[in-house]
Amino acid sequence: MPELPEVETVRQGLARYVVGRQIQAADVLHPRAVRRHVAGAADFAAAVAGRTVTQVCRRAKYLWLALDSGDAVLGHLGMSGQMLVQPSTAAAGPHLRVRFTFADGGPDLRFVDQRTFGGMLVSRGGAQLPREIAHIARDPFDPLFDPEAVVAALRRRRTGVKRALLDQTLIGGVGNIYADEALWRAGLHGDRLAASLSRPVAHRLLGHVTEVMTEALAQGGTSFDALYVNVNGESGYFDRSLAVYGREGQPCRRCGTPIRREPFMNRSSYSCPRCQPRPRQTARASAVTQHPRPRQRVPE
Numbered sequence: 262m263p264e265l266p267e268v269e270t271v272r273q274g275l276a277r278y279v280v281g282r283q284i285q286a287a288d289v290l291h292p293r294a295v296r297r298h299v300a301g302a303a304d305f306a307a308a309v310a311g312r313t314v315t316q317v318c319r320r321a322k323y324l325w326l327a328l329d330s331g332d333a334v335l336g337h338l339g340m341s342g343q344m345l346v347q348p349s350t351a352a353a354g355p356h357l358r359v360r361f362t363f364a365d366g367g368p369d370l371r372f373v374d375q376r377t378f379g380g381m382l383v384s385r386g387g388a389q390l391p392r393e394i395a396h397i398a399r400d401p402f403d404p405l406f407d408p409e410a411v412v413a414a415l416r417r418r419r420t421g422v423k424r425a426l427l428d429q430t431l432i433g434g435v436g437n438i439y440a441d442e443a444l445w446r447a448g449l450h451g452d453r454l455a456a457s458l459s460r461p462v463a464h465r466l467l468g469h470v471t472e473v474m475t476e477a478l479a480q481g482g483t484s485f486d487a488l489y490v491n492v493n494g495e496s497g498y499f500d501r502s503l504a505v506y507g508r509e510g511q512p513c514r515r516c517g518t519p520i521r522r523e524p525f526m527n528r529s530s531y532s533c534p535r536c537q538p539r540p541r542q543t544a545r546a547s548a549v550t551q552h553p554r555p556r557q558r559v560p561e
């Protein structure tokens with residue numbers, strides 16, 4: 262599944278190849294690809310035909326092409342989606358879902374998606390920020406990301422800190438892998454109550470989240486050649502640089518203790534039992550869940 266750094270790589274590539282070009286037509290080859298465009302495929306095609314792409318933007322793992330009409334083509338890659346910039350003469354593969362041709366006769370933009378979990382829609386008036394994703398918070402790559410505000414919000418959460426990191430309304434685009442890696446760097450167990458973190462510790466944790474994602478963008482950004490923008494869902498970064506994720510039983514890179522795996526929201530959490538001890542009862546998120554108390558204002 263493409264993670265945020267790969268989606269950002271795709272955004273940068275698309276910005277280079279499609280901004281300023283006028284879309285001639287959009288051919289929807291599989292209705293599932295535009296299932297979230299409730300007005301249907303013909304309406305989707307009509308909304309983009311003749312429009313010029315003014316910008317390529319991203320919020321968490323959503324991408325959108327801002328159009329000169331003020332609308333946006335909003336897309337999510339899902340599990341296996343790819344945005345390919347290919348010569349219009351290139352053969353259509355079996356998983357081509359939507360094909361955009363351009364008035365200049367240059368390369369197409371092709372949305373290819375084997376498993377069809379991804380998709381596109383036209384967001385009316387969404388060029389600045391599609392309302393469909395307005396609830397998703399900014400991520401650390403966003404120029405307007407505000408660490409102070411995120412730290413303050415994090416410290417108001419009466420959930421485990423990992424759960425808070427994965428909450429897209431708090432901080433966008435942090436997946437399971439980044440959360441585990443950042444928690445390991447910070448020496449925090451994911452079940453630690455977010456509201457129990459001191460301001461410096463919360464800042465340090467957020468710094469580690471940013472650092473992990475920045476390294477992934479620098480090292481693992483999917484390569485693309487001229488005329489070929491691709492997300493393959495795999496990142497070299499994850500093979501080489503992971504400290505805990507997927508490393509159950511292997512030695513901690515800091516202290517040598519075997520990495521543990523624990524169930525977490527139908528998935529797994531990986532951590533070092535020594536570097537990231539389980540929190541004491543009073544600082545554990547589950548303690549709050551089991552014994553709900555009235556919301557308290559957390560001292561700053």
Ligand SMILES: [Zn+2]
Binds near residue numbers: 513516517
């Ligand atoms: Zn360790």
